[in-house]
Amino acid sequence: MKFAVIRTGGKQYRVAAGDVLTIEKLPEAVGEKVVFKDVLLTDDDEETTVGMPTISGAAVAAEVLATGQAKKVTVIKFKSKTRYRVKRGHRQLFTKVKIFTIDSPTHS
DSSP states (O other): OOOOEETTTTEEEEEEETOEEEEEEEEEOOTTTEEEOOOOEOOOSSSSEEESSSSSOEEEEEEEEEEEEEEEEEEEETTTTEEEEEEEEEEEEEEEEEEEEEEOOOOO
């Protein structure tokens, strides 16, 4: 099974063809194609290629399926005996993508 490790949004993801990922928000609209060029590692069961830090010429193609907001995370700050209470909520934006191909200069 061919897979790759890509970097996007400050995080690393292990991806294979056909995978659906929820990643940090991208500027592309729903239905558009996305190419991830920060490929850190590729593997095809015969040979593993590790980038230093990335593999030049390697790319992962994907399509944007949806965008949205995650569930609300509530943050509460509290200090006893000082009447200090702060309650805040946060909803992180995300993009859902489907991986199509993994192109590598050594594994075509």
